Amino acid sequence: MAFRKKFAPRRKFCRFCADKDLPLDYKRPDILRDFITERGKIVARRITGTCAKHQRQLTTEIKRARQMALLFYTTAHSSDVKKKTNI
């Protein structure tokens, strides 16, 4: 099982601070997906390096995206969601 890694950057930094053009939005599940695990859990801030401000925003957007069914809750569901999200 590939449990660790996927998020093993050498230097941690907040991607949203680093790239002002990176949208933090529930309508961009392709970006949000980088911050959740394969199982649909939100990845901890100390792992992604996201700053407190953006992590809070991120959490909100991910939850919103889930409600809009743009993100998957479980892996079983994920392939299905991918087909629908062609942004």
Ligand SMILES: [Zn+2]
């Ligand atoms: Zn930030």
